[in-house]
Amino acid sequence: AQSVAQPEDQVNxxxxxxxxxxxxxxxxxxxxxxxxxxxxxxxxxxLLKYITGxxxxxxSYGFEAEFNKSQTSFHLKxxxxxxxxxxxxxxxxxxxxxxxxxxxGSGTRLQVQP
Amino acid sequence: GAGVSQxxxxxxxxxxxxxxxxxxxxxxxxxxxxxxxSLGQGPEFLIYFQxxxxxxxxxxxxxxxxxxxxxxxxxxxxxxRTERGDSAVYLCASSLTGSEGYEQYFGPGxxxxxx
Numbered sequence: 001a002q003s004v005a006q007p008e009d010q011v012n013x014x015x016x017x018x019x020x021x022x023x024x025x026x027x028x029x030x031x032x033x034x035x036x037x038x039x040x041x042x043x044x045x046x047l048l049k050y051i052t053g054x055x056x057x058x059x060s061y062g063f064e065a066e067f068n069k070s071q072t073s074f075h076l077k078x079x080x081x082x083x084x085x086x087x088x089x090x091x092x093x094x095x096x097x098x099x100x101x102x103x104x105g106s107g108t109r110l111q112v113q114p
Numbered sequence: 115g116a117g118v119s120q121x122x123x124x125x126x127x128x129x130x131x132x133x134x135x136x137x138x139x140x141x142x143x144x145x146x147x148x149x150x151x152s153l154g155q156g157p158e159f160l161i162y163f164q165x166x167x168x169x170x171x172x173x174x175x176x177x178x179x180x181x182x183x184x185x186x187x188x189x190x191x192x193x194x195r196t197e198r199g200d201s202a203v204y205l206c207a208s209s210l211t212g213s214e215g216y217e218q219y220f221g222p223g224x225x226x227x228x229x
Contacts, residue, residue: 004156032215043118043205044157044220051215090156094215100145101170102218104156 002027004091006105013081014113021076021108023091030096033074035065038088038107047089050074061085081112116140118221120206126227127196135191135224139208146189147207147218148181157205163189164211196228 003026013019025031032051036044048059055067065076074091088109092102119138127133139146144165149157159173163183171181178196183189193200203225207218 034217036220041222043222044207046217046219049215049217092156096215099170100162100209100211101147101159101173102149102157103159106154106156 002093002095002103004093004103004105006089006091006108008108009106010109010111012111012113015083016080019078019081019085019110019112021089021091021110023074023076023105024072025074025091025093026072027093027095028097031072031074032094032096033065033067034092034102035059035063035074035076036090036092036104038090044090047076081110083112083114086110086112118206118208118219120204120221120224122224123222124225124227126229128229129196129198131196133193133196133226135193135204135206135226137189137191137206137208137221139187139189139206140219143208143210143219144186145209145211145216145218146183147209148189148191149205149207151203151205151223153202160191193226196226198228201226201228 005024034049035047050067058064088107090107091105121136146163148160151157161181162170166186178194181191203223205223207220209218210216
């Protein structure tokens, strides 16, 4: 069975400071990892993914994430947070065996203070 | 281009009634997924279609839930004899398919409330 853990329910950061939202995963085989963002009353928006290759992946709105196989982690990062980044962030995983269902974490609320 | 659309955006129904939720995927996406998101939780997988067939329905909670995609495009999630515990946001997603891990694109969801 596959699983995702997002250990922080909420992350608070000041505007202009770097941010990190943590994610660890468990999966059989090789992982396909995704980050999504959810704004109030809106659907999930895709931010970035890791499939293979370079461990540092870059995505939308200046976000990036680092895949660490030994620590089974895929933390989301941004060098300089904006107030508009405040939202709910979800990490998701699936394996490479062909089963396409995503398993999501419980989400982390990011609050960026002006 | 147009994203994934879902109708209705909100549905209130009485316990025991039957409901249908509709999803219109991104044009050209052969894969379609249904998820359910309860308050304060991440989405949970329900069913995945590849074309017209249900390739994986392992997430359907019981036989009151059923989904179809007769022409390989629009899909309908059907819930019989609704229960209060079915109240949630039902999300639909679509993606390309192939050898790569294509990302899934989500619709805005249908908020179902069972009274």
